[in-house]
Amino acid sequence: MSNRLQGAIIGIGELKPVRYSEGKTTLGLIAEATRLAIQDAGISKEEIDGLLVGPQVGETPQHVPATVSEYLGINPTMSNTVDLGGATGPGMIWRAAAAIQAGMCETVVCVLANKNEKGEALRSPNRNPIREFDVPFGASGANTSYALLKRQHMEKHGSTQEEFAEIAYWARKNAQLNPNAIFYGKPLEVKDILQSPVISDPLHLLEIVMPVAGGAAVVVTSEEKAKKSNKKPVYLKGAGEKITHRAVSQAPDIDALPFSYSIPHALKQAETYIEDIDLLSLYDCYTSVVATTLESTGLCKPGEFGEFVKNHSFGHDGDYPLNTHGGQLGFGQADLAGGMSHVVEAVVQLRGDGGNRQIPNAKQALVTGNGATLSETTALVLGGER
Amino acid sequence: MSSLQNISLPGPTITPVSKPFWDSVAAGKLSIQQCNSCQEWVFYPREHCPHCLSDDLTWKEASGSGSLKTWSVIHRAGHPAWQDRTPYVVGIVELEEGPSLLTHLLVKEEDLAYKMKVKVSFEVIENHTLPFFTKEETQ
Numbered sequence: 277m278s279n280r281l282q283g284a285i286i287g288i289g290e291l292k293p294v295r296y297s298e299g300k301t302t303l304g305l306i307a308e309a310t311r312l313a314i315q316d317a318g319i320s321k322e323e324i325d326g327l328l329v330g331p332q333v334g335e336t337p338q339h340v341p342a343t344v345s346e347y348l349g350i351n352p353t354m355s356n357t358v359d360l361g362g363a364t365g366p367g368m369i370w371r372a373a374a375a376i377q378a379g380m381c382e383t384v385v386c387v388l389a390n391k392n393e394k395g396e397a398l399r400s401p402n403r404n405p406i407r408e409f410d411v412p413f414g415a416s417g418a419n420t421s422y423a424l425l426k427r428q429h430m431e432k433h434g435s436t437q438e439e440f441a442e443i444a445y446w447a448r449k450n451a452q453l454n455p456n457a458i459f460y461g462k463p464l465e466v467k468d469i470l471q472s473p474v475i476s477d478p479l480h481l482l483e484i485v486m487p488v489a490g491g492a493a494v495v496v497t498s499e500e501k502a503k504k505s506n507k508k509p510v511y512l513k514g515a516g517e518k519i520t521h522r523a524v525s526q527a528p529d530i531d532a533l534p535f536s537y538s539i540p541h542a543l544k545q546a547e548t549y550i551e552d553i554d555l556l557s558l559y560d561c562y563t564s565v566v567a568t569t570l571e572s573t574g575l576c577k578p579g580e581f582g583e584f585v586k587n588h589s590f591g592h593d594g595d596y597p598l599n600t601h602g603g604q605l606g607f608g609q610a611d612l613a614g615g616m617s618h619v620v621e622a623v624v625q626l627r628g629d630g631g632n633r634q635i636p637n638a639k640q641a642l643v644t645g646n647g648a649t650l651s652e653t654t655a656l657v658l659g660g661e662r
Numbered sequence: 663m664s665s666l667q668n669i670s671l672p673g674p675t676i677t678p679v680s681k682p683f684w685d686s687v688a689a690g691k692l693s694i695q696q697c698n699s700c701q702e703w704v705f706y707p708r709e710h711c712p713h714c715l716s717d718d719l720t721w722k723e724a725s726g727s728g729s730l731k732t733w734s735v736i737h738r739a740g741h742p743a744w745q746d747r748t749p750y751v752v753g754i755v756e757l758e759e760g761p762s763l764l765t766h767l768l769v770k771e772e773d774l775a776y777k778m779k780v781k782v783s784f785e786v787i788e789n790h791t792l793p794f795f796t797k798e799e800t801q
Contacts, residue, residue: 404675404677405706407672407675408674408675408676408677408680408706409674409706409763409764410764411672411741412671412672412673412674412787412790412792413752413764413765413766413792413794414736414739414741414744414747414750414752414766415734415736415740415752415764416672416739416740416741416744417740417741419738419740420734420736420740420752423734424732424733424734424752424753424754425732427732427733427734428731428732428776431732431776432776473737473738474735474737475737475738476734476735476736476737476738477734477735477736477737477749478734479734523764524754524764525754525762525763525764526762
C-alpha cells in the first residue's frame with residue numbers, strides 16, 4: 277500500500293487578529309474564516325463535504341462539528357474534532373487528506389477561530405492530574421511550563437538569553453512586512469526583549485505570544501479537483517505526528533521531545549531533505565519552542581540552535597526564511613487558530629502571493645504545530661508542485 | 663491591602679485513587695506506587711502502570727530524595743492567589759526511584775543548580791500539607 281499522502285490546499289481564509297473582540301461569537305468567526313476560504317478557493321459551500329473543527333469551540337462544548345455544520349448550513353459526510361492544542365491546525369490538514377483518500381469526502385474545510393473579550397478567562401480551567409499535582413505547588417499555566425523547558429535547555433546546553441531573544445527579534449522584524457500582524461509597526465531590538473519583564477524566569481514577556489481574537493480556515497481537496505481550481509494548488513507531500521505527554525513534569529528530556537520524530541517523518545514521507553525546504557513555518561508560542569524545533573529539523577544539532585541563529589538570517593530575503601508572516605510572536609495567537617497561521621503563510625508563499633515579503637523560489641515549506649508543552653507535535657511538508 | 667488576600671491558594675483536588683498519596687503526605691511521608699508486575703515506580707497516582715498497564719500497584723514509601731531537572735523563578739503567578747508570594751521557585755524533581763514530579767522549591771535563587779540533590783520537606787500551606795523540596799545537605 278502506498279503511503280503517499282494525496283491532497284491539496286486550494287483555499288485559505290484568515291481574519292486579521294485584534295487584541296479584543298467585541299460582540300462576536302466563535303461560531304461567527306468560524307463562519308467568517310470559512311466564507312473567506314471558500315471564496316478564495318472559488319467554490320460554493322455546497323461543495324464542502326468534510327469539516328474539521330477544534331474542541332470546545334466557544335459557545336459549543338460538545339457536538340462541535342454538528343453545531344458548526346448547522347451554523348454554516350452544510351451537510352458534511354465526514355466531520356470530526358481535532359484536539360491537539362497548537363498542533364490542531366496542521367493536524368487537520370493531513371487528516372483531511374486521509375479522509376479524502378479513504379473516499380469519505382472530497383472537499384474539507386479545516387477551521388479554527390477564537391473570540392477574546394476583555395475580562396474573559398482565556399483558557400479552560402485546569403483539570404486533573406495537572407490541577408491536582410501542579411497547581412497546588414504554584415505552577416499554573418503555559419508560561420511556567422515553557423519556562424521549565426527553556427531553563428533545562430540553558431542548563432544542559434549552555435544556551436543564552438541572547439540566543440533565545442534572537443528568535444523573538446526575527447519574528448517581530450518579519451511582522452513589519454505584514455500589515456495584518458498585531459505587532460505591525462512595532463519593531464523590537466534584542467535588548468528590548470532582554471529588558472522586558474521576567475514573567476516566569478527565564479522567560480521574558482516579549483518571548484511569549486500575545487493572545488488575540490481571530491481565526492483561519494483552509495480548504496483541502498483531492499488532487500483531481502485541485503487541478504480544476506483557479507488557484508495554484510499547494511500539495512500535501514508529507515506529514516509526521518507524535519505525542520509524548522501532557523504535563524510538563526512528565527515530558528521527556530529536552531533533546532528527546534516529540535518533534536525529533538514528527539519532523540523527520542514528514543520529510544521522509546515527502547521524499548525530501550531539510551536542505552531542500554525553502555520556508556520554515558515553525559510554531560512559535562514561545563522562543564524556546566523554535567529553538568527546540570530547529571534542533572529537531574537537522575539544521576543544527578541538539579543544543580546548537582544558538583550558533584545557528586547567530587550565523588544565519590531569517591527574513592524573507594535571508595538564507596533561512598522563517599515565519600515570514602511574523603510568526604505567532606509577531607502576528608498574534610488567536611488560540612488554536614494561531615497554529616493554522618503557519619499553514620496559511622506557507623500557502624501564501626508557495627503560491628507566490630507574498631508581495632513585499634515573498635521569498636524567492638518558494639517550492640517547499642516545512643510547517644510545524646505544537647500543543648500543550650511540546651507534547652503534541654505535527655509537521656507537514658507542503659509543496660507548490662506534486 | 664491586597665485585593666487578593668481573600669483568595670485561597672488552590673489545594674489538591676484529591677480523588678479516591680490519589681488519597682493514599684495525600685494521606686501519606688499529611689503524615690510526613692512520601693508514598694508513591696510501585697508496579698508489582700514490572701517493578702517500575704509510578705507517579706502521579708493511577709489505577710494502571712504506565713509501563714506495562716498492570717493494575718497491580720502497591721503503595722510504598724519513597725526515599726524522598728531526588729535531583730533537580732529544571733526550575734523557574736515565578737514573578738507573575740498563573741493563579742492570582744500565588745501573586746503575593748512571588749518571587750518563588752517551582753521545579754521538576756526526578757525522584758531516586760525514577761518518576762518525576764512538579765514541586766515547590768525552598769531553595770534560594772543563587773543556590774539553584776542543574777541536577778542538584780534535593781530532598782522532600784513537608785510544608786503546611788493554608789489547610790493542606792504539600793511535599794515541597796529543599797537542598798539536600800551533604801553528610
